[in-house]
Amino acid sequence: MGLSIIDKKIYLLYHGNMMKICVIGGGAAGMAAAVMLARRGNSVTILERGERLGRKLSATGNGQGNVTNTHMSAEFYFSDDREKVARVLSRFSEGDTVEFLESMGGIFLPDARGRVYPASRQASAVTDLFRRELERLHVNVVFGTHVNSVTYVEDFCIQWAGGQMRADAVVLAAGGKAAKNFGTDGTAYALAEGFGHTVTPLSPALVQLRCDPKEVRGLKGIRVDANLILMRQNRQIYSTRGDVLFTESGLSGDAVFRASSHAEKGDRVILDFLPDVPAEKVHAVVSRGGMLCVVHSGLGRMLAAKGGEGLVKNFPLTVTGTLGFDYAQVTRGGIPLKETDENLMSMLQKGLFFAGEILNVDGVCGGYNLQWAFSSAHAVSEGI
Numbered sequence: 588m589g590l591s592i593i594d595k596k597i598y599l600l601y602h603g604n605m606m607k608i609c610v611i612g613g614g615a616a617g618m619a620a621a622v623m624l625a626r627r628g629n630s631v632t633i634l635e636r637g638e639r640l641g642r643k644l645s646a647t648g649n650g651q652g653n654v655t656n657t658h659m660s661a662e663f664y665f666s667d668d669r670e671k672v673a674r675v676l677s678r679f680s681e682g683d684t685v686e687f688l689e690s691m692g693g694i695f696l697p698d699a700r701g702r703v704y705p706a707s708r709q710a711s712a713v714t715d716l717f718r719r720e721l722e723r724l725h726v727n728v729v730f731g732t733h734v735n736s737v738t739y740v741e742d743f744c745i746q747w748a749g750g751q752m753r754a755d756a757v758v759l760a761a762g763g764k765a766a767k768n769f770g771t772d773g774t775a776y777a778l779a780e781g782f783g784h785t786v787t788p789l790s791p792a793l794v795q796l797r798c799d800p801k802e803v804r805g806l807k808g809i810r811v812d813a814n815l816i817l818m819r820q821n822r823q824i825y826s827t828r829g830d831v832l833f834t835e836s837g838l839s840g841d842a843v844f845r846a847s848s849h850a851e852k853g854d855r856v857i858l859d860f861l862p863d864v865p866a867e868k869v870h871a872v873v874s875r876g877g878m879l880c881v882v883h884s885g886l887g888r889m890l891a892a893k894g895g896e897g898l899v900k901n902f903p904l905t906v907t908g909t910l911g912f913d914y915a916q917v918t919r920g921g922i923p924l925k926e927t928d929e930n931l932m933s934m935l936q937k938g939l940f941f942a943g944e945i946l947n948v949d950g951v952c953g954g955y956n957l958q959w960a961f962s963s964a965h966a967v968s969e970g971i
């Protein structure tokens with residue numbers, strides 16, 4: 588039986604020859620894949636368009652680095668193939684993430700909600716763990732390499748302005764379109780499209796909601812623990828409880844990020860500022876003593892001016908949009924999982940693998956997106 592060039596390279600690998608692997612993108616997924624692949628004895632190069640590794644990782648979790656969650660399930664993800672997400676997660680679980688990170692150093696602990704952070708609560712220190720380990724493993728890291736072309740003839744040829752390299756396998760871990768100040772502007776999808784891959788429609792997720800500025804005037808900076816209900820044409824679309832932060836142009840906070848995955852322009856947000864207190868009690872207390880010690884005083888003044896205590900448990904706002912990709916934490920959409928095999932290798936080009944946010948997988952807020960970055964990196968490292 589004739590072997591393709593890639594099959595021959597894989598054959599050689601099993602017979603002691605080292606694979607030359609190029610990882611495009613030095614973010615969470617790219618660094619994890621590089622560590623895992625280098626530990627398996629491969630020669631690995633990371634090409635990063637920026638001047639530093641893991642810039643986005645260093646900003647995660649409000650700078651504290653929420654790396655995974657003890658309540659892990661594929662139901663917390665959006666994708667064209669959630670069953671494959673489940674299989675990839677089951678091969679590298681939240682426990683494996685902690686073990687993997689601790690294998691490089693550090694201690695990682697969950698909070699009361701299951702969100703796992705480094706004990707130091709410093710996301711930049713997680714990036715430093717990766718940097719140290721990549722150095723120890725002699726992974727070659729080349730900065731300022733904005734890859735603009737990947738082709739395959741007898742092996743892969745990866746090009747950027749002013750340079751090129753060849754590799755036996757490529758891991759495309761160049762992220763999505765969210766938060767372009769971290770080097771992710773969506774241009775990397777074209778590298779996959781060059782091999783015939785499609786890209787599903789993209790939208791910003793985990794992002795602030797815009798509201799009519801008049802509706803939130805004077806509330807900027809006030810943070811509450813509220814119940815949030817999202818309504819569309821009098822139908823409840825979604826409901827969640829958590830942090831809501833008023834901003835100049837609308838709403839931010841954990842609960843809002845979760846809701847943003849479901850929200851559309853024109854939807855109504857209904858906030859209950861005292862979800863644990865029955866309406867009758869709010870009414871009795873406010874009609875006797877006003878809003879003092881009921882809600883934040885700035886909010887209380889605004890509610891009183893707008894119509895009174897009924898708004899404490901039923902404060903409506905109109906969604907006029909989101910702050911868009913530049914302010915989003917993740918991208919909804921990407922390269923369909925259906926176009927990859929179980930190890931996230933392209934079904935269109937042998938030896939081309941995908942890891943992280945570039946794929947059509949995004950998770951809710953709480954460590955799920957980094958878990959996907961690590962689990963997908965693991966699948967790729969097993970595939971190669």
Ligand SMILES: Cc1cc2nc3c(=O)[nH]c(=O)nc-3n(C[C@H](O)[C@H](O)[C@H](O)COP(=O)(O)OP(=O)(O)OC[C@H]3O[C@@H](n4cnc5c(N)ncnc54)[C@H](O)[C@@H]3O)c2cc1C
Pocket residue numbers: 611612613614615616617634635636637641642643644646647648649652653654655732733734735760761762763765766769770771772774775915916917942943944945953954955956957958960
């Ligand atoms: C502010 C913020 C906070 C977040 N907080 C959390 C959190 O607490 N928990 C959580 O789970 N998730 C969080 N996320 C989401 C999470 O950070 C991402 O989903 C994750 O980093 C994706 O990893 P990645 O490696 O796929 O992509 P990225 O981390 O985006 O890395 C991609 C890398 O590829 C490089 N690159 C892009 N194109 C090219 C190219 N053509 N050539 C060479 N290099 C290229 C980029 O410069 C970048 O360094 C947060 C995101 C943001 C923006």
